[in-house]
Amino acid sequence: MFKLYFSLWLVATLVSINAEQNELTVAEICKQVAPSTTILHPNTCDKWVRCPSTFNSEDYEEGSCVYGLRFNKDTGRCESMDDVSCPYESVAVSNRCASMKNGTFLADPNNCSGYIFCNNAREMHSTCPMDLVYHPEKMACVYSNEYSCSMETEVVDVSPICKAVPKNIIFADTMDCTKYYQCDEKEQLNSLTCAEDEAFNYTTFQCVARNKAVCHPLAPQLEPEIDVCTQGNKTIVGYIADKESCSGYYICAEQDTGKPDRHPMYFKCQTGYFFDSNTWSCRDRVNVKCTLDxxxxxxxxxxxxxxxxxxxxxxxxxxxxxxxxxxxxxxxxxxxxxxxxxxxxxxxxxx
Structure with missing residues (x-):
């Protein structure tokens, strides 16, 4: 029994620490969502924060619902507790371990596979290994045929940021300007990618042509695309002269998509030689017709x-x-x- 207690306590400790580390701060959330977005304050059910109107500003506005109401992050209003589902319910409710003896194990009322370990009057949540459920009388994880639990055992992996922001909201990926995120109805975070030749515009929160996109301030800026591998509606594959010099040329690679190469390699002929488009070679400069300087x-x-x-x-x-x-x-x-x-x-x- 000592081994069982010790194992459950160790798992509970690790999970609790990890959960705390995964929670995002107000500043971290506001750095990603659109300016002036109103969010639910992390780890509360009745407080809200309005993000700054501009990036890197500190003009946060905070508020809290009056007694008996909760903040609905989807409508941006305080509403009746009966009408609002709080994603931080397990955090906001009264501490179940407050009056419990240190080392007590409790069943998680929201998860058949979950349990709570009381450590110095503090709740520490954990989950049984796959396919097991928690037996409150045995204080152990057992197979489902050993204990009947009426609750759904599947646990939805809710994203920390999706707990605080309105459902279906979209916001920029701060690591890639061609991608963006969306929180779905289950408060799960989905990574989405703009169509080819498009990027996510941080100012309009839409996918637009790459050359018109304003990347998120924290995202690496897009590499400039070079539009030389097309002639009218025709895609060019091979070697093409630089339109700004007599010695430079590009190598347009064939793309699997059939579309033009947007990042062709660039080279220059050695001094005294110009690129000849007819022979795809570097020739003595007097033997090459070039109308540039x-x-x-x-x-x-x-x-x-x-x-x-x-x-x-x-x-x-x-x-x-x-x-x-x-x-x-x-x-x-x-x-x-x-x-x-x-x-x-x-x-x-x-x-």
Missing amino acids: RCEGWSSKYVNVPGDCSAYSRCKNGVTVNTGKCGTGFFFDERSQICSQQPITYAACMP
């Missing part, structure tokens, strides 16, 4: 101008600072950096 990569040189082989651009720190043109009958040779009478037919300057 061809001064890229050059600090103080002259380069050919697209569409006019007699013209040139002067480069400084990788950008064009001014342009010029060779005399009549002369062509600019980017390789030799001179105007020459020898006709130039580089792809870089051809029409």
Whole structure:
């Protein structure tokens, strides 16, 4: 019998400590729900708290129902005790162990598998192992064929935050901007995910396009998506030139969903080479037609101008600072950096 008492006491102690650690504070709850949400104060049945109107504010408002009423978190009002089910009922009721001898075991009135251990006039709740029920006379966990209990033995795993907030409320996942939570009718917490290419907007509490989403202040910000792997309604798979430089290119990977790659890998050709979309290769810069600033990569040189082989651009720190043109009958040779009478037919300057 000593072993039985000791085992039950140890389990009760561990469960009680764990339960206390899992309870959330008002501040923790208000950090997740929408600003100005009114919640039931944790571990009470008749007190409420209105969360701050802005994130990181401290303007909490607290109140309590008048005698004989409980706070209904779903309607946001104090109502008759007969009409309100309090999720903290087992915490708020009077202490059953207050007048009990230390070490007394009691049956849990709300759970056939549960029992209460009285430790220094304090209730410590615990539950029998799976498929067992608590026998109050034997003060032991037994099989259901040894003791008949009329209550439902299934225990719903109620989420700590769902105890305090209105049912069906949704709020942001502070760890992932594409996800959000909802407390269902059983006060269980459900994790939901926005559709692909969408994220959860903390300000409107809706899934919106990723580029319009405002993430929760505590959530990691979304990685920027790159919209280069599409051409009209067509999805591109393979290598595509960077639209902002002559040497850069993306690798658009094929997606299992068939949709465009939103995070393509980015690379640049080595100095002196530009990306050629026709051959998917890095080529000598004069052999690649690029209509962007061809001064890229050059600090103080002259380069050919697209569409006019007699013209040139002067480069400084990788950008064009001014342009010029060779005399009549002369062509600019980017390789030799001179105007020459020898006709130039580089792809870089051809029409």
